[in-house]
Amino acid sequence: MSSSIDFWFSVGSTYTYLSVMRLEAVERQSQVKFRWRPFDVRAIMIEMDNLPFTHKPIKARYMWRDIERRAKTHGLPWSGIPPYPIKYLPFATRIALVGAKEGWCAQYVKAAYQRWFINGHDPSIEPDLSGALEDIGQNPQRVIAIASSEETKAALTSETDSARALGIFGSPTIVSDGEIFWGDDRIEDAIQWHRHLT
Amino acid sequence: MSSSIDFWFSVGSTYTYLSVMRLEAVERQSQVKFRWRPFDVRAIMIEMDNLPFTHKPIKARYMWRDIERRAKTHGLPWSGIPPYPIKYLPFATRIALVGAKEGWCAQYVKAAYQRWFINGHDPSIEPDLSGALEDIGQNPQRVIAIASSEETKAALTSETDSARALGIFGSPTIVSDGEIFWGDDRIEDAIQWHRHLT
Numbered sequence: 001m002s003s004s005i006d007f008w009f010s011v012g013s014t015y016t017y018l019s020v021m022r023l024e025a026v027e028r029q030s031q032v033k034f035r036w037r038p039f040d041v042r043a044i045m046i047e048m049d050n051l052p053f054t055h056k057p058i059k060a061r062y063m064w065r066d067i068e069r070r071a072k073t074h075g076l077p078w079s080g081i082p083p084y085p086i087k088y089l090p091f092a093t094r095i096a097l098v099g100a101k102e103g104w105c106a107q108y109v110k111a112a113y114q115r116w117f118i119n120g121h122d123p124s125i126e127p128d129l130s131g132a133l134e135d136i137g138q139n140p141q142r143v144i145a146i147a148s149s150e151e152t153k154a155a156l157t158s159e160t161d162s163a164r165a166l167g168i169f170g171s172p173t174i175v176s177d178g179e180i181f182w183g184d185d186r187i188e189d190a191i192q193w194h195r196h197l198t
Numbered sequence: 199m200s201s202s203i204d205f206w207f208s209v210g211s212t213y214t215y216l217s218v219m220r221l222e223a224v225e226r227q228s229q230v231k232f233r234w235r236p237f238d239v240r241a242i243m244i245e246m247d248n249l250p251f252t253h254k255p256i257k258a259r260y261m262w263r264d265i266e267r268r269a270k271t272h273g274l275p276w277s278g279i280p281p282y283p284i285k286y287l288p289f290a291t292r293i294a295l296v297g298a299k300e301g302w303c304a305q306y307v308k309a310a311y312q313r314w315f316i317n318g319h320d321p322s323i324e325p326d327l328s329g330a331l332e333d334i335g336q337n338p339q340r341v342i343a344i345a346s347s348e349e350t351k352a353a354l355t356s357e358t359d360s361a362r363a364l365g366i367f368g369s370p371t372i373v374s375d376g377e378i379f380w381g382d383d384r385i386e387d388a389i390q391w392h393r394h395l396t
Contacts, residue, residue, distance in 0.1 A: 048254060056246060058367050062380060069387065169256050182260060185383055189267065 005194045006175045007034040008163055010041040011096050011109055012089030012124065013171035014067060017117045018184040020109050021076045030191045034174075036105045038096040039163040040156055041171040042089050048169055060084075070184070082117050088124035094147040094156050095133070104136055111135040203392045204373045205232040206361055208239040209294050209307055210287030210322065211369035212265060215315045216382040218307050219274045228389045232372075234303045236294040237361040238354055239369040240287050246367055258282075268382070280315050286322035292345040292354050293331070302334055309333040 007023065009016045027033055044050075064081045071078040086092065092112060099105035111132040112123035121128040130140035146152055163173070167180055174181040174190035177197050181190035205221065207214045225231055242248075262279045269276040284290065290310060297303035309330040310321035319326040328338035344350055361371075365378055372379040372388035375395050379388035 048256060050254075050257075056248075058246060058365055059248075062365060062367070062378065065378075066380070066384075069391075073387070167256055167260060169260070180260065180263075182264070186264075189271070193267075 004176075005032055005034055005190065006037045007172060008037045008039055008166075008168055008175060009096075009109070009172040010039060010089055011092035011112050012086045013041055014063060014084065015184045016172045017113050018067065018070055018074060018076065019172045019187060020106075020113045022074050023106070023187075026187060026191070032191050032194055036096070036100055036109070037163070038093045038100060038105070038156070038159065039168070039171075040090050040093055040160040041163075041169075043160055044164055044169055050169065077118050079118050079120060082120050083122045086116065086122045086124045090156065091147065092124040092129070094152050095129075095143060097156055097159065098143055098146050098152060099138075104138060107136040108132060108138070202374075203230055203232055203388065204235045205370060206235045206237055206364075206366055206373060207294075207307070207370040208237060208287055209290035209310050210284045211239055212261060212282065213382045214370045215311050216265065216268055216272060216274065217370045217385060218304075218311045220272050221304070221385075224385060224389070230389050230392055234294070234298055234307070235361070236291045236298060236303070236354070236357065237366070237369075238288050238291055238358040239361075239367075241358055242362055242367055248367065275316050277316050277318060280318050281320045284314065284320045284322045288354065289345065290322040290327070292350050293327075293341060295354055295357065296341055296344050296350060297336075302336060305334040306330060306336070 007019065009019065023034060068078050096105050096109050096112075099108040112128075114135075115121050115128045115132050116123045119128075123129060123132050129144070133140040133143050166173075166175055166178065168175070168182075170182050172182075172184060174187055176190055176194040179190075179193055181187070181193070205217065207217065221232060266276050294303050294307050294310075297306040310326075312333075313319050313326045313330055314321045317326075321327060321330050327342070331338040331341050364371075364373055364376065366373070366380075368380050370380075370382060372385060374388055374392040377388075377391055379385070379391070
């Protein structure tokens with residue numbers, strides 16, 4: 001049995017804000033270490049004909065209220081509804097993938113969500129795209145060049161294929177030994193499950 | 199401020215199984231009393247272009263697995279995936295509405311879900327339609343006649359209008375003082391919210 005637990009996500013998913021901001025605390029409390037796995041949730045949602053919240057105003061209104069309430073429950077900041085959707089979800093997620101290879105994925109993703117949810121700026125466009133990288137001491141020009149390469153595009157497609165093969169259809173999703181848990185509100189269930197295995 | 203807390207649901211919703219079967223225990227533990235409010239979630243989902251799980255095999259597979267896991271967490275029985283969707287959701291929900299007027303709603307709904315999820319039979323068709331009523335000592339012929347009346351049809355439409363006006367789009371939804379909480383997994387959040395008000 002595998003002892004790894006994976007945190008699959010896209011930069012641009014709304015509920016993912018909650019997970020990104022609390023995952024370190026969850027790791028400390030649970031002594032479980034998550035592997036950050038960026039994938040393109042938008043590609044899978046389009047394939048599955050899952051309409052985004054932009055087309056569903058009533059559900060969207062509820063979603064923001066729910067995220068606001070749960071942010072408060074978790075002691076996370078809330079500065080009102082951020083711009084949505086972000087313009088370049090796959091590109092911001094490719095930057096996270098570069099970070100996963102180089103070891104600064106979690107830092108970058110937190111910086112991007114800080115700018116998105118707390119400052120209210122789209123982190124997939126300038127100046128916040130470069131800004132989030134500067135926040136964590138990465139050279140924007142260098143990283144953006146790597147994220148724009150065919151190699152990184154292919155890598156994200158490959159990771160998205162892996163997510164699809166696991167049955168993932170939303171962000172965030174936690175996976176332990178092939179068992180999938182969708183949503184920030186399933187993190188604790190996923191940890192329970194993972195504990196029974198290891 | 200209102201001191202009531204409402205449990206809005208349709209007989210035929212899948213996750214509602216979890217709530218229906220644990221709500222009495224939740225009431226005992228929390229000392230909060232829920233008012234059972236049947237409404238036609240299918241009508242609202244059709245209006246909102248929310249495709250049911252029948253058209254989404256990957257999400258449906260996840261949903262059943264999630265319900266199975268959460269049933270176990272709550273100590274509820276699980277006998278495998280039940281027939282889905284049930285044939286006459288609005289009719290079964292109209293029976294629940296008759297029960298709400300006459301004082302046996304919760305009993306009926308539990309009997310119907312017992313037959314659906316535990317015995318694996320569609321509770322909206324015979325023999326389980328009458329069977330669930332017999333289980334709780336109600337005369338099926340009498341109740342089915344009332345549930346088939348124009349008056350009961352109009353009453354369900356009116357309740358569904360009230361649900362829509364509150365911003366409800368799924369079953370179950372808990373409402374306390376206009377604040378809505380969607381899903382069995384938000385019952386505890388709803389109780390917390392309700393406590394702050396009363």
